[in-house]
Amino acid sequence: MEAVSRDRMTDKARELSRREYFQMLVATGGMAALSACLDEQESTETQAVPQGDPAKRPARQHAWNAVLGEDEHGNLRPPAHRVLVPLNLVTDPNEDDSATVESAFRSLESAYAYDSEGLLFTVGYTPSYFETVGAESPIPAPTALTSDEDPAFDSFDAMVHLASNRPDVVLEAEEALLGAVSAPNDVEMEATLDGIFQRGEPRRTGFVGPGLPKSKGKAVGGVPDELPEDAPFFMGFKSGFAESQASEDRVTVASGPYEGGTTTHVESLTVQLKTWFEQDNHFQRVAKLFSPEHASDELVGNIGEKLGTSTGVAGDIAQQTSTDARNEGVIGHAQKAARAREDGEPLLLRRDFNTVDGDRPGVHFLSHQQTIADFVRTRKAMAGGALAGNGVGQNHGNGILQYIFVRRRGNFLVPPRDMRALPAI
Numbered sequence: 516m517e518a519v520s521r522d523r524m525t526d527k528a529r530e531l532s533r534r535e536y537f538q539m540l541v542a543t544g545g546m547a548a549l550s551a552c553l554d555e556q557e558s559t560e561t562q563a564v565p566q567g568d569p570a571k572r573p574a575r576q577h578a579w580n581a582v583l584g585e586d587e588h589g590n591l592r593p594p595a596h597r598v599l600v601p602l603n604l605v606t607d608p609n610e611d612d613s614a615t616v617e618s619a620f621r622s623l624e625s626a627y628a629y630d631s632e633g634l635l636f637t638v639g640y641t642p643s644y645f646e647t648v649g650a651e652s653p654i655p656a657p658t659a660l661t662s663d664e665d666p667a668f669d670s671f672d673a674m675v676h677l678a679s680n681r682p683d684v685v686l687e688a689e690e691a692l693l694g695a696v697s698a699p700n701d702v703e704m705e706a707t708l709d710g711i712f713q714r715g716e717p718r719r720t721g722f723v724g725p726g727l728p729k730s731k732g733k734a735v736g737g738v739p740d741e742l743p744e745d746a747p748f749f750m751g752f753k754s755g756f757a758e759s760q761a762s763e764d765r766v767t768v769a770s771g772p773y774e775g776g777t778t779t780h781v782e783s784l785t786v787q788l789k790t791w792f793e794q795d796n797h798f799q800r801v802a803k804l805f806s807p808e809h810a811s812d813e814l815v816g817n818i819g820e821k822l823g824t825s826t827g828v829a830g831d832i833a834q835q836t837s838t839d840a841r842n843e844g845v846i847g848h849a850q851k852a853a854r855a856r857e858d859g860e861p862l863l864l865r866r867d868f869n870t871v872d873g874d875r876p877g878v879h880f881l882s883h884q885q886t887i888a889d890f891v892r893t894r895k896a897m898a899g900g901a902l903a904g905n906g907v908g909q910n911h912g913n914g915i916l917q918y919i920f921v922r923r924r925g926n927f928l929v930p931p932r933d934m935r936a937l938p939a940i
């Protein structure tokens with residue numbers, strides 16, 4: 516896309532709706548996509564992006580909830596546009612480099628307000644990073660977690676998760692960090708990551724919100740017509756109900772050198788949407804995503820609008836998962852995952868999003884949890900291995916396993932904000 520001329524992009528803008536056009540630009544990335552995005556915003560006199568103040572940001576990088584909007588029920592609205600920027604160290608870093616990196620992040624915080632109309636972001640570090648700088652890693656290396664996956668692993672050093680309702684903000688922030696834009700949102704960058712980090716692979720992108728999967732589906736193909744117009748996620752239902760999310764406190768590291776931080780796991784999945792929508796009907800989709808009770812009692816509605824802020828899977832429905840497997844021959848994804856709750860609270864704060872990276876529909880399942888072990892435990896509950904052969908198959912009838920393919924995994928330590936620049940240096 517970098518090589519594609521601006522004129523051709525303008526043609527493209529006419530062909531696609533504005534929204535699809537923005538998603539395409541975020542997925543493409545780079546300076547040409549950024550200037551096309553800014554031109555489009557300017558031509559429609561879109562509101563200016565609010566600038567920010569680093570002093571107004573909280574101590575925890577993952578503390579986003581206080582500034583997210585809410586839907587009509589009170590569930591938090593995740594930021595619509597996302598980029599995961601992988602980074603590799605290109606120097607043997609010292610304390611001066613830490614100060615430079617911190618200054619680059621603070622410049623972004625001055626450029627954009629601390630909310631979804633500005634920029635929310637986290638910076639996380641892999642076990643490879645800690646090995647490179649000669650420190651003991653506070654988190655384990657990623658491994659395969661289920662019997663039928665053979666994923667690639669994130670082995671770059673660091674990752675910045677950029678999130679905003681504004682497509683131009685995620686694109687511009689990415690370019691500014693790496694030194695290609697000197698004054699994002701008219702605020703001078705006091706430093707950049709250039710010379711300390713360079714881009715790694717793979718850059719990942721995505722989107723979440725009512726109507727976005729449908730509009731994007733039209734553009735890439737592989738997304739069946741049955742996907743409801745207003746669904747926020749590719750599989751056709753709402754997700755991230757308030758009651759099924761861990762609190763930010765629950766996922767905060769409670770002690771040790773990174774107290775106040777969190778961990779991130781990213782599981783990149785492709786989703787077989789054709790089979791999901793064309794082989795199964797709405798009843799079966801509800802049974803496999805929520806529970807057989809949700810299907811027979813019609814608890815969900817077309818896309819989850821009947822659920823308010825809670826799926827109601829915790830407690831009885833989660834406990835009867837194996838009975839459902841035997842009696843119904845099908846069990847729900849949410850019902851299985853809820854078996855991993857502790858003291859009634861889920862262990863994961865899910866901030867996942869849809870993607871069409873690689874021109875196929877998928878999900879970058881990004882979650883925060885206090886420890887990577889919390890993720891592993893929940894993911895194993897979701898895999899439901901022990902239930903196989905007891906009315907459901909390893910994948911068949913076993914939640915959504917038949918439709919998802921794990922391509923990649925990565926583990927990250929997200930330090931508290933005051934340690935986010937090259938920890939352990």
Ligand code: HEM
Nearest residue numbers: 750753754755756759849852853861863878880893894897
């Ligand atoms: C294509 C991939 C996925 C889709 C479409 C999906 C969708 C959903 C939906 C619709 C719910 C119920 C609504 C809600 O509570 O938000 C849910 C719950 C949940 N999912 Fe997923 N999910 C996916 C992958 C994963 C993965 C990889 C994990 C990792 C362990 C996971 C963990 C959970 C958890 C912990 C819950 C909440 C369970 C509880 O109530 O305690 N999901 N998911």
